[in-house]
Amino acid sequence: MEDGDGFTAFYERHRSTLHRAVTATLGDPQLAAEAADEALVRAAERWEQVATMARPEGWLYRVAVNWATSWRRKWSRRPTLPVEALDRPASDHHVHELVDEVGRLPLLQRQMLVLRFVLGYSVSETADALGVAEGTVKSGVSRARQQLRRDRDDVEVLDGRG
């Protein structure tokens, strides 16, 4: 059934949050915008199923992150270019210091943090969205916190604040 009106409401409800969640995960607002739109196109493609989801945010988020990371992976596999000038540096997207810090965590841990605390998913819902066990979510979040704390301590020591 075509339901453009329903999709518009869905789009307006989720797009900004989805975009910020992906930006927080990947640190690249431009890529996040494309990924969010790609996820929404896929939602339209499967609208009958997506429209009935109780909480589609996790599905959208996972689709968007998967698309964006796949795009990046393929981009990084591009063959070495024959002209020196083509050794382009990685894109430098600085969004926020804290996003940079979280961005140094493994992708799975970043996704756990975003789903769990930005999108407000429970441990169980986070596990379902990522296709991992609940215990993996708990340990992953714990390790992420520890790593972030260590990184922050290191910075403070280097800054002479420790």
Place this chain on the structure above:
Amino acid sequence: MDVVDRFVEVVPDLPGPPPGDPQVLFRRGRRRRRRRRTVLASGSALGVIAVVASVVGLQGGTDRTVPEIADRPSGDLVEQAPNAGAVDEHWPIELIYAKDARELRFRGTSWADWSVELRVGEDTWRLVDRQHPGEEYETEGAGAFLDDGSHESEGFVRVPGPPLMGSWRSGTGLGDRTVVELSAVPGGGELVGAMGLSPEDVEAYVTPNVVGCDGPLGDCVPAGETGARGIAHLPTGFPLFAEEAGTGGGSYVYLEVRSIRWADPGVAPVPADQIPRMSDLAAAEDERATEGGATGVPGTLVEGSFDLDDAHLWSADGHPSEVATRFVREVLGWGDAAPIDLSGDLPGSASVTVRGLGMREVSVDLVALDDAGDRYGITRVDDRADPELRVAANGDLVWRPSVPREVAGGIALVRTTDGRTVRLDLDQDTTAGGRVSLDGHVGSEGPACEQVLTALVAILDGDGRVLDVTAARWGEHDPASCR
């Protein structure tokens, strides 16, 4: 408050997405859905429905009245189309066929070297059938070209030069046939004309039991019998159209050509001894998959200079490179439309490297040289890898130049399906890439199923010299939604 808590507080303050139009995304999703269904329907009853629909389209209407029998009996024409399988000469060609609800792409340079691919995505083709010179033949499901796909045959050896002509004629019920005028095949003249051919370029056949009838095939067939019609390309014997029907029923279209592209005659393909073997290609792909990043692309075969006016590019396996030829030709086409934009900046020659892993991945570098022969710009066009220029899900034209530089701006040339070339001046800083909305610039004229855009962005320095050029094709070619 730990880092995570502060991180969570920051997220709502991150930049929001650019404005967008939900209906654009919704329509795009629905088009993808229709296309996916079309692919899934192949080989099923739905496929047959689609085929019948395509016949109706070819005949230009749904009139099911009993046709009048033409008073001109046929059979006095002499069959001319050669048995193409016996013709061992180079004829670089690409044909796109509709078969059932699928699209097939036939590409080759000779009967010893050809491939058939099945469209599985917007710009994605899967190799399903291939003849490699003197090689053991492998397939992921044989018969895509001529058969109904009901049988599987894998890993068998095929000698070079299978006789196509006899195969397709017998396979489509035209073993016993009569040569007729093209007008005896309803819609045949339009189809041939759409391919840029004239009636003199083709040969039409019908089974003897429908000679003299030029109506819908099912209405022409005597009770209890089947009949068939076909059109072949005279110089090569390629089938352009073939259908079969029983009495009073809808016809089954085996093949209907959608497009033909011919390389210019007289161009020698890559010598056979330079063509990589399948085993080499497989090993190279394994290596790439294992290492996750190659420092060079195996299978580099062609590297040299060519004149833009005489550009003939070949992929690593000896097939004409669709990307390369398309790109160069479209650049030339655009050059005709706006010579200052490209032709005026590019010199008269360019170095081209064609790399590829068989038919699966092809990338082309177009290096622009200045008068001293130094490289100053480069274009990379990838067939399967992510393009540097693409149309995002919301319809925006998005590019990421491969050479980040301080630039003054850029131009985007977008060619629409109706042949218009639209120039967009990009006055923003293009160093890190950017986007421009095609809406309002290019428009969306015509049915959605035909919205295929080709686009090119040239990044310019302050003097108007081309620093970087990138090209992409965006397709919404969706035959199913046209019906």
